[in-house]
Amino acid sequence: MGLVLYNSLNRKKQAFTPLDPQRVTLYACGPTVYNFVHIGNARPAVAFDTLYRVLRSLYSNVVYARNITDIDDKIINASKDLGEEINVISNRYSEAYFKDMAALNTLQPDLAPYATQHIPEMIRMVETLIEKGHAYAADTEIADQKGHVLFAVQSMPDYGQLSGRSLEDMLAGARVEVASYKKYAGDFVLWKPSSDSEPGWYSPWGRGRPGWHLECSAMIKKHLGDTIDIHAGGQDLIFPHHENEIAQSCCANNGKALANYWLHNGFINIDGEKMSKSLGNFRLVNDLLQQYPGEVLRYVILSSHYRSEQNFSKDLLDSAWRSMDSLYGFIRGIDSVEPLLNRDGAGYQALLDDLNTPVAISELYRLTKEVNQVSGKEQQDKIAELMGLADILGLLQQDPEQWFTQGRGGDEISAQEIEALIQQRHEAKQNKDYAGADAIRQQLLDQGVVLEDSRDGTQWRRS
RNA sequence: GGCGCAGUAGCAAAGUGGUAAUGCAGUGGACUGCAACUCCGCGAUCGUCGGUUCGAUUCCGACCUGCGCCUCCA
Numbered sequence: 001m002g003l004v005l006y007n008s009l010n011r012k013k014q015a016f017t018p019l020d021p022q023r024v025t026l027y028a029c030g031p032t033v034y035n036f037v038h039i040g041n042a043r044p045a046v047a048f049d050t051l052y053r054v055l056r057s058l059y060s061n062v063v064y065a066r067n068i069t070d071i072d073d074k075i076i077n078a079s080k081d082l083g084e085e086i087n088v089i090s091n092r093y094s095e096a097y098f099k100d101m102a103a104l105n106t107l108q109p110d111l112a113p114y115a116t117q118h119i120p121e122m123i124r125m126v127e128t129l130i131e132k133g134h135a136y137a138a139d140t141e142i143a144d145q146k147g148h149v150l151f152a153v154q155s156m157p158d159y160g161q162l163s164g165r166s167l168e169d170m171l172a173g174a175r176v177e178v179a180s181y182k183k184y185a186g187d188f189v190l191w192k193p194s195s196d197s198e199p200g201w202y203s204p205w206g207r208g209r210p211g212w213h214l215e216c217s218a219m220i221k222k223h224l225g226d227t228i229d230i231h232a233g234g235q236d237l238i239f240p241h242h243e244n245e246i247a248q249s250c251c252a253n254n255g256k257a258l259a260n261y262w263l264h265n266g267f268i269n270i271d272g273e274k275m276s277k278s279l280g281n282f283r284l285v286n287d288l289l290q291q292y293p294g295e296v297l298r299y300v301i302l303s304s305h306y307r308s309e310q311n312f313s314k315d316l317l318d319s320a321w322r323s324m325d326s327l328y329g330f331i332r333g334i335d336s337v338e339p340l341l342n343r344d345g346a347g348y349q350a351l352l353d354d355l356n357t358p359v360a361i362s363e364l365y366r367l368t369k370e371v372n373q374v375s376g377k378e379q380q381d382k383i384a385e386l387m388g389l390a391d392i393l394g395l396l397q398q399d400p401e402q403w404f405t406q407g408r409g410g411d412e413i414s415a416q417e418i419e420a421l422i423q424q425r426h427e428a429k430q431n432k433d434y435a436g437a438d439a440i441r442q443q444l445l446d447q448g449v450v451l452e453d454s455r456d457g458t459q460w461r462r463s
Numbered sequence: 464g465g466c467g468c469a470g471u472a473g474c475a476a477a478g479u480g481g482u483a484a485u486g487c488a489g490u491g492g493a494c495u496g497c498a499a500c501u502c503c504g505c506g507a508u509c510g511u512c513g514g515u516u517c518g519a520u521u522c523c524g525a526c527c528u529g530c531g532c533c534u535c536c537a
Contacts, residue, residue, distance in 0.1 A: 169465045234537030319487045362485035
């Protein structure tokens with residue numbers, strides 16, 4: 001079977017056929033860098049990183065772009081709150097983003113374009129849209145309203161196609177007051193004026209900054225082309241963000257489709273509730289990484305299908321950690337072999353079926369069982385297959401020894417102390433002092449260290 | 464009001480028109496000085512009520528419950 005993807009455009013699974021098999025293009029919406037990212041931001045990064053890995057297994061040249069939004073009102077507000085320069089904030093948090101995502105074993109995208117480095121391209125696109133009659137500069141002399149350029153949604157017959165709603169429907173439920181400079185209530189901002197204290201760039205409409213949606217359209221056009229294969233992001237971006245990207249790009253590029261496949265990941269909730277500032281239940285990846293290995297977070301994210309909603313909780317993380325332990329426990333002590341992806345294997349086939357990562361993970365377990373049932377060359381092949389599947393999932397990337405001896409947060413007994421106690425226990429055992437040996441075992445267990453005796457000696461792991 | 468999603472064992476999570484993968488937890492056993500690891504075994508009729516069908520968890524309808532989007536949002 002070839003790759004099949006669920007396309008939000010028509011709400012169906014479709015066989016994936018790239019425009020150009022020699023250059024497959026994937027674009028995922030990245031974060032606005034005004035703070036550390038939360039676990040919800042990590043989901044698309046991990047899910048579409050997995051897609052990237054699958055695409056690379058199928059095509060020789062895949063170009064994956066994930067943008068950084070480094071100009072936005074949220075950053076401007078953060079700048080005011082913190083009393084720091086915009087670029088200091090955006091630099092700090094974009095760096096943190098790359099670090100956090102690397103901890104989740106996401107591969108570096110081929111391109112990581114920054115909005116602020118594409119202002120001329122954005123201005124050019126706005127000019128094109130005005131020329132073609134799809135956009136207009138606000139017709140007003142009121143000081144703080146002057147300088148807006150808006151996209152005229154009524155100029156685009158198909159507007160609303162991705163989100164599946166008509167203009168009337170959208171306006172019927174509108175929760176926001178309509179700005180007076182809009183000709184039509186549904187029109188959205190392409191360019192807006194900046195005050196002297198706000199960051200801005202000079203444009204034909206005065207000093208200002210781009211609207212939110214524009215950067216993606218401009219950067220895709222510049223780096224990937226007028227029409228790309230796959231555009232991905234969170235479900236909440238379907239409207240308005242992606243709908244508006246489509247409108248801008250399509251109208252600016254003579255009606256060409258912006259993307260042939262649109263993928264959207266579901267939301268992550270915290271203990272049954274949506275993450276929100278008012279509830280104060282944000283889980284920052286950076287914080288979680290203090291307590292859990294990045295692979296555990298990745299495992300959790302991949303353990304449910306990317307389109308379904310996922311409920312995050314401590315229990316889920318702890319249970320995922322134990323699950324990972326059992327996988328690492330299995331490969332601990334076996335000789336490493338060159339990973340080999342089995343393209344006919346159920347795990348890889350599951351990934352080709354709209355990224356069914358839960359099934360792929362279950363195959364990991366099935367393979368470990370199979371390794372036990374065979375021996376010799378056959379066993380080596382199974383191990384290679386296991387690691388090949390793990391590689392494409394971005395799991396089991398650590399050395400098992402390191403995995404079990406890594407810290408698990410908090411004050412912990414050091415490896416040296418553990419080794420010393422193991423030596424003491426060994427001596428006790430030699431003297432048939434089993435009570436003494438057991439006391440040491442219990443003492444370590446109380447400190448979260450489990451001992452495993454074998455013919456070759458004693459292994460330990462933190463639990 | 465409009466559009467849309469979900470409800471599967473204690474928890475998590477796949478899946479199929481012909482009586483339901485997998486993981487964690489629990490539990491019985493083998494192994495062990497005792498353990499751990501590992502191995503073998505054990506659990507659900509799939510929100511409710513109807514309909515279609517030889518047969519539905521899987522299709523259709525209604526209902527109940529939870530949730531998302533409707534220009535801040537992954």
